[in-house]
Amino acid sequence: xxxxxxxxxxxxxxxxxxxxxxxxxxxxxxxxxxxxxxxxxxxxxxxxxxxxxxxxxxxxxxxxxxxxxxxxxxxxxxxxxxxxxx
Amino acid sequence: xxxxxxxxxxxxxxxxxxxxxxxxxxxxxxxxxxxxxxxxxxxxxxxxxxxxxxxxxxxxxxxxxxxxxxxxxxxxxxxxxxxxxxxxxxxxxxxxxxxxxxxxxxxxxxxxxxxxxxxxxxxxxxxxxxxxxxxxxxxxxxxxxxxxxxxxxxxxxxxxxxxxxxxxxxxxxxxxxxxxxxxxxxxxxxxxxxxxxxxxxxxxxxxxxxxxxxxxxxxxxxxxxxxxxxxxxxxxxxxxxxxxxxxxxxxxxxxxxxxxxxxxxxxxxxxxxxxxxxxxxxxxxxxxxxxxxxxxxxxxxxxxxxxxxxxxxxxxxxxxxxxxxxxxxxxxxxxxxxxxxxxxxxxxxxxxxxxxxxxxxxxxxxxxxxxxxxxxxxxxxxxxxxxxxxxxxxxxxxxxxxxxxxxxxxxxxxxxxxxxxxxxxxxxxxxxxxxxxxxxxxxxxxxxxxxxxxxxxxxxxxxxxxxxxxxxxxxxxxxxxxxxxxxxxxxxxxxxxxxxxxxxxxxxxxxxxxxxxxxxxxxxxxxxxxxxxxxxxxxxxxxxxxxxxxxxxxxxxxxxxxxxxxxxxxxxxxxxxxxxxxxxxxxxxxxxxxxxxxxxxxxxxxxxxxxxxxxxxxxxxxxxxxxxxxxxxxxxxxxxxxxxxxxxxxxxxxxxxxxxxxxxxxxxxxxxxxxxxxxxxxxxxxxxxxxxxxxxxxxxxxxxxxxxxxxxxxxxxxxx
Numbered sequence: 001x002x003x004x005x006x007x008x009x010x011x012x013x014x015x016x017x018x019x020x021x022x023x024x025x026x027x028x029x030x031x032x033x034x035x036x037x038x039x040x041x042x043x044x045x046x047x048x049x050x051x052x053x054x055x056x057x058x059x060x061x062x063x064x065x066x067x068x069x070x071x072x073x074x075x076x077x078x079x080x081x082x083x084x085x086x
Numbered sequence: 087x088x089x090x091x092x093x094x095x096x097x098x099x100x101x102x103x104x105x106x107x108x109x110x111x112x113x114x115x116x117x118x119x120x121x122x123x124x125x126x127x128x129x130x131x132x133x134x135x136x137x138x139x140x141x142x143x144x145x146x147x148x149x150x151x152x153x154x155x156x157x158x159x160x161x162x163x164x165x166x167x168x169x170x171x172x173x174x175x176x177x178x179x180x181x182x183x184x185x186x187x188x189x190x191x192x193x194x195x196x197x198x199x200x201x202x203x204x205x206x207x208x209x210x211x212x213x214x215x216x217x218x219x220x221x222x223x224x225x226x227x228x229x230x231x232x233x234x235x236x237x238x239x240x241x242x243x244x245x246x247x248x249x250x251x252x253x254x255x256x257x258x259x260x261x262x263x264x265x266x267x268x269x270x271x272x273x274x275x276x277x278x279x280x281x282x283x284x285x286x287x288x289x290x291x292x293x294x295x296x297x298x299x300x301x302x303x304x305x306x307x308x309x310x311x312x313x314x315x316x317x318x319x320x321x322x323x324x325x326x327x328x329x330x331x332x333x334x335x336x337x338x339x340x341x342x343x344x345x346x347x348x349x350x351x352x353x354x355x356x357x358x359x360x361x362x363x364x365x366x367x368x369x370x371x372x373x374x375x376x377x378x379x380x381x382x383x384x385x386x387x388x389x390x391x392x393x394x395x396x397x398x399x400x401x402x403x404x405x406x407x408x409x410x411x412x413x414x415x416x417x418x419x420x421x422x423x424x425x426x427x428x429x430x431x432x433x434x435x436x437x438x439x440x441x442x443x444x445x446x447x448x449x450x451x452x453x454x455x456x457x458x459x460x461x462x463x464x465x466x467x468x469x470x471x472x473x474x475x476x477x478x479x480x481x482x483x484x485x486x487x488x489x490x491x492x493x494x495x496x497x498x499x500x501x502x503x504x505x506x507x508x509x510x511x512x513x514x515x516x517x518x519x520x521x522x523x524x525x526x527x528x529x530x531x532x533x534x535x536x537x538x539x540x541x542x543x544x545x546x547x548x549x550x551x552x553x554x555x556x557x558x559x560x561x562x563x564x565x566x567x568x569x570x571x572x573x574x575x576x577x578x579x580x581x582x583x584x585x586x587x588x589x590x591x592x593x594x595x596x597x598x599x600x601x602x603x604x605x606x607x608x609x610x611x612x613x614x615x616x617x618x619x620x621x622x623x624x625x626x627x628x629x630x631x632x633x634x635x636x637x638x639x640x641x642x643x644x645x646x647x648x649x650x651x652x653x654x655x656x657x658x659x660x661x662x663x664x665x666x667x668x669x670x671x672x673x674x675x676x677x678x679x680x681x682x683x684x685x686x687x688x689x690x691x692x693x694x695x696x697x698x699x700x701x702x703x704x705x706x707x708x709x710x711x712x713x714x715x716x717x718x719x720x721x722x723x724x725x726x727x728x729x730x731x732x733x734x735x736x737x738x739x740x741x742x743x744x745x746x747x748x749x750x751x752x753x754x755x756x757x758x759x760x761x762x763x764x765x766x767x768x769x770x771x772x773x774x775x776x777x778x779x780x781x782x783x784x785x786x787x788x789x790x791x792x793x794x795x796x797x798x799x800x801x802x803x804x805x806x
Contacts, residue, residue: 031332033155033300037578039338040151042190056374057470060479062583067220068187069368069583071466073473076578 012084014049015061015077022050023082034076042066043080092133093257094142094173096166098198099182100191101148102459102584104210107593108182108240109145112250119604120144122171127158129165136250144176150190150582152197153294153337154302156505163303166201167288177257178204180249185215185222185237186585188353192231192345193338199233199265200290204256207235208249214585219356227352232263241590266344268293271329272336275322282318284311296322297337300575364459364585371463381467384460385486388451392444392490393521399443403436420636425625426618434617437700438610441493441766446602448487448494452501453597455483457589461501462581469579475561476568478504478579481511485560488518489553493609496770497601504577506568512774513784514564516767519556519759525702525719526758527552530751533729548752552759559760559791609769616765617699623670624696624707631664654715662713670696684757684793685750685800687737694754697763704758708732749803753796761792 017023025047028035042065043049052062052069060073097112099105109117113132120129130145146162154160161171168175181198183191199205207228215222228235234252238245267273276292287307294303296319308316323333370376411428418424455461465479472481480502488495495515502508527549535544635657642653665671674692681691689711697704706716709724712731717724735745762768768781775781 028332028335031327031334033298033334033575034578035332035334036153036298036338037580039335040153040193041580041582042193042338042342044335044338044342052368053372055372055466055470056378057467059470059473060466060579062368062372062466066187066189067218068190070580071462071469071583072578072580073469076580 012082013078014051014063014080014082015074017049017051017082017084019051019053022048022085024048024085026081026083029079029081035079038072038076038080041070048085049082092140092142093177093254094144095178095180095253095257096144096146096176096203097180097182098146098162098166098194099148100150100184100194100582102582103148103182103184103191104240105145105148105182107590108180108208108210108238109143110592110596111240111243111246113143113145122161127161129161134250136247136254139254141250141253143180149194151194152201153298155298156302158505160302160306163201163290163294166198166203167290169288169291175201176203177260178206178253180206180208180253182208182210182240185209185212186218186220188215188220188222188349189342189345192349193341195231195233196265196341196344199263200293201288202262202290204260205233205263206249206252206256207231207233208240208245209235209237210240212237213239214587218362219360221354223352223354227349230348230352266340268336268340271331272296272326275326279315279318279322282311282314293337295319296326297333299323299333362585367586368463368583371460372466377463377467381464384455384464385483388448388483389486389490391451392448392487392494395443395447400440403440407432407436420632422625422628425632426621429625430618430621433621434614437617437766438606438613441491441605442602444491445494445497445605446598448498449601450594450598452483452498453594454589456501457587457593459584459586462583465581466583473579475564476507477511477561477564478502478507478577479581481507481564484511484515485518488515488520489556491520491522492516492518492764492767493605493770496767496774497605499774506572506574507577509775509780510564510567510572512771513567513780513787514560516762516764516771516784516788517556517560517563517760519553520701520764522701522764523552523758525705527755529705529708529719529728530732530746530755532725533732534746534748534751548755552755555756555759555795563787563791604773605770608773609766612769612772613699613766620670620696620699623673624665624668626669627667629664629667631660635660635664655713658710658713658715661710661715665692665707665710683800684753684796685747685804686754687745689735690745690750690754694757694761694763697758699765701758701761701763704763747804749800749806752803753800756799757792757796759792760788760795762788 012023013029014023025043025045027045047065050064052064054061060071061077062069062071097105097109109130109132112134113130117130117132120131122129127147129147132143132145134141134143144165146165147158149159149162152163152166154163164170165173166175166179179198179201181195183195195205195207209222209224212222224235224237234256236245236249236252238249275296276289279292279295280286291303291307294301295307298304304319308319326333326336371380410432414424414427418427452461455464464482467479468482469479472479481499483501484495484498487498492515495518496512499508499511499515502511531545531548535548537545540547638653638657638660642650642657645653671692674695675688677691677695678688681688681694686694689708693704693707693711696707705719709716709728712728712735714724714727714731719725719728732746737743737745762785768785771781771784772778
């Protein structure tokens, strides 16, 4: 489903990114309305995302992309494959 | 040439772009709310004037995308297309964009362009963009996008005239812009789909049909055109997926690529994004400790505010009511008219007006929290907790407010965008123990439970348990509803965290005033009508009771104060007998077999029935039925009389059998904790869901729940 996932790349999803880390979107897992919604909000391949933080109860998380801040649940963020930027 | 005598322009935009502010600035006081069957959203209509030309303006609900997933979102698309609605398509569309967040805002604009109407862009929040170091070349951007752009500052009313001029010009020119184009393979599939249609459909909807898997367009169009279309859509999607496309991404990729290309060279960004005030505030307000502490304090203040405003409002009302009643008594002879005015009309009006201060205050607070940007943070902090009940973070404030009163709570559920989450919140909000239950609780606990039990803590303990009952059941029922009646895909909780800003006084005032007015107009009539009906059911048939009571009243007037007591008792007895023989009293006797398993006699049954307008009415009805008259339970003497009347009450015809045992009292309290004997709540649900089905459903499920709860309480309690 979705994008091919080369086995030599370290698997990392957006929900695993730490606070204050930046990451670049590599691809997505699946093909459904959740992804459609995320993509409408501007989460697309090659976009750089900064994780601002997590809610006190650990979920949801807040990210910055394309000049604005967005909150999403970790279960949704887990659908986004990323590479951490230094 | 202008096509229609009064051209119409629609206003669309993302949430948090100042759309409502712009609409208010354009339409002024000249606005009204439009309702459409089957949807819960409201569209506002207004009229603006520019150089002697009038233009009708429609404010559509704020949205990030025109991919309809619910009837509500479908309405927006249909209104813009002039499809399936009574109105023609608007002559032009104003798209308001947040200049500080251009890329994502332009996404919606590219969809609007595709609808084929002339588009004018209102570029708002240029000041915020500047403060972030963003420089936008408006002229160049306008040329690239192919639409006129007018920079505005909606909150200061800057740029409105140029905007109106641009709209008129756009209507005259009637030049639809060209947006992004989809791949050839995709357009081929659209052509194929068009061939299997039984009647023609707008191109935009055909694209939606293919793109939105399980979306609302798919549901309506396949229903309209039959299985052939459904099959054609399925195989078209198959072919697209086989060619290596992800359906969910087709549209976003095309649009964002087009946007990036269009704005390249039109925006200058600073090399390093400056840390803004908003960033710093966000750090604190979403902080694990500080964020939670501030959140709890804000919620506590909100709760206290709406809880506290209820009692002075009620006091003023009672005063006015007493004055009016006195005046009517002196002006009119006893009879149906006097009784209707005093017990029907004045009480009915009072029952409506008493909610106004709470509703207006709650909405002022909500408008403040939304306008300054805190609402999104509150939802962010609470989401995890509410998600366990199948709801989302935005359900927190409506449910919290419902502890004071379900009516403003239900109205507050408007902040929840997701229709199913909103509905679930509305349906469980009345389970939260509201302040109207307090008189019932306190009457029975004080009368029957010895204050010294459990180290003097028995009263607060019982009260606490009754509150807890609602707090536990509300999320539980929400969860059940979400997995049965309101089942569907888990809504996506992607929520913008808008920049913090100074809230505007006018926005807050307007929201507060509008919600109050709306309640009066839509729910008020319903509440009033029910109050009058219940009055009639307790009044008729009158026989000669009214005259007999009047005789005693006149006789009593001549007596000295210490000799009035026997007359009062006689009057109270007559009142009780009258109510027994009234329509409602007879209905109560008739339903006695139903309430017996709860440990109730017919009088408790009648009190429960008569409390349909509002739970606290139960106390007054009990007073009449137990021959104590209808007095003020806050008054010591009356309360003591009531307490002993309740303690001494026995089963009709069985003088040795006490009516109110502790299991019976608990059963009554549990019933009132869980039932929906509150016509205002039902009226609010009717208004907010725009249907009769949901209030009826709420009434039925809560009554069943209350009955079962009371049954278990009584039966289990009787074992001890």
